[in-house]
Amino acid sequence: MYRRTRLVGTRSYKARKRYADAPPICLECSPACFRRTSPEEQGMNRNDLRRVDLNLLIVFETLMHERSVTRAAEKLFLGQPAISAALARLRTLFDDPLFVRTGRSMEPTARAQEIAQLLSPALDSISTAVSRASTFDPATSNQVFRIGLTDEVEFALLPPLLRRLRAEAPGVVLVVRRANYLLMPGLLASGEISVGVCYTEELPANAKRKVLRRPRPMLLRADSIPGPLSFEDYCARPHAMVSFAGDLTGYIDEELAQHGCKRRVVLAVPQFNGLSALLAGTDIIATVPDYAAAALVAHGGLRAEALPFATSQDFELSMAWRGAQDNDPAERWLRSRIQMFVGDPDSL
Numbered sequence: 001m002y003r004r005t006r007l008v009g010t011r012s013y014k015a016r017k018r019y020a021d022a023p024p025i026c027l028e029c030s031p032a033c034f035r036r037t038s039p040e041e042q043g044m045n046r047n048d049l050r051r052v053d054l055n056l057l058i059v060f061e062t063l064m065h066e067r068s069v070t071r072a073a074e075k076l077f078l079g080q081p082a083i084s085a086a087l088a089r090l091r092t093l094f095d096d097p098l099f100v101r102t103g104r105s106m107e108p109t110a111r112a113q114e115i116a117q118l119l120s121p122a123l124d125s126i127s128t129a130v131s132r133a134s135t136f137d138p139a140t141s142n143q144v145f146r147i148g149l150t151d152e153v154e155f156a157l158l159p160p161l162l163r164r165l166r167a168e169a170p171g172v173v174l175v176v177r178r179a180n181y182l183l184m185p186g187l188l189a190s191g192e193i194s195v196g197v198c199y200t201e202e203l204p205a206n207a208k209r210k211v212l213r214r215p216r217p218m219l220l221r222a223d224s225i226p227g228p229l230s231f232e233d234y235c236a237r238p239h240a241m242v243s244f245a246g247d248l249t250g251y252i253d254e255e256l257a258q259h260g261c262k263r264r265v266v267l268a269v270p271q272f273n274g275l276s277a278l279l280a281g282t283d284i285i286a287t288v289p290d291y292a293a294a295a296l297v298a299h300g301g302l303r304a305e306a307l308p309f310a311t312s313q314d315f316e317l318s319m320a321w322r323g324a325q326d327n328d329p330a331e332r333w334l335r336s337r338i339q340m341f342v343g344d345p346d347s348l
Contacts, residue, residue: 124324136329138169148179148196156295195321206323213344218293240267
């Protein structure tokens, strides 16, 4: 029966690794032999937590997301030497290299992945416990909120929300990050944003989601020809579309295919706010969500009308937020205002 004893004291990571490679000690041949228990068998006494710096765990979680000392330092507003020093302490604490450099990235070891699975929900619980003990007064707060919005939500729905935030909480700061269905999961998981509004259902495991509205597609046009467009005219006219990825096809093309028709896209742009100027003086038309159409028409030069055919797909514009901040008073206040000014109960 062989086991290795647990090292105590402040030996270095390398010293402990040398010890781990040493021959085992027999427990049955000498009273001087002693037993080494695994962490799983022995566990950590809660008093031992006093020697664990919570900041180290935050650094570990950030390194798991960023896979780079440089990016982790930028994310945590620390210098690279501070992150490197924290990583060295983490390696000592967990008795494992944790991250191995492969090219320009730092890949986590199997032990690091195991730790991350246990650590993430624990940090969420700590964050929730601390936030519940805090209070929030919008009139006096100078809190910084970081949110993610799609382009058309920022253009069409952020202005009234911002006016309300300025009226209720003139001291708060709002940082808006560009988000879409591809970026939103990563922004939430890394903590770069606390809440976002986007068309997405692929979210981190601990995230929460609430549908704000189900928009209808609307046709935008700048010409002066009277009357609504027919289905044939809609298919024959040149089209513009907004595409973050530069695509020339979208769900409208799938809908038209069901009706035996194709459209011709002659312009693809990454943002909505330039459509007014781009469509002006041309026969180009665009299909956009109803709230984006309303904002563009309000700026002048365009008119909006219903599509000349029925669509079968329903889209849900949702608000998603980090589960760790579900009960944070400040975040709950912000989410209530987002729901009030970005949501549309009549569409649900």
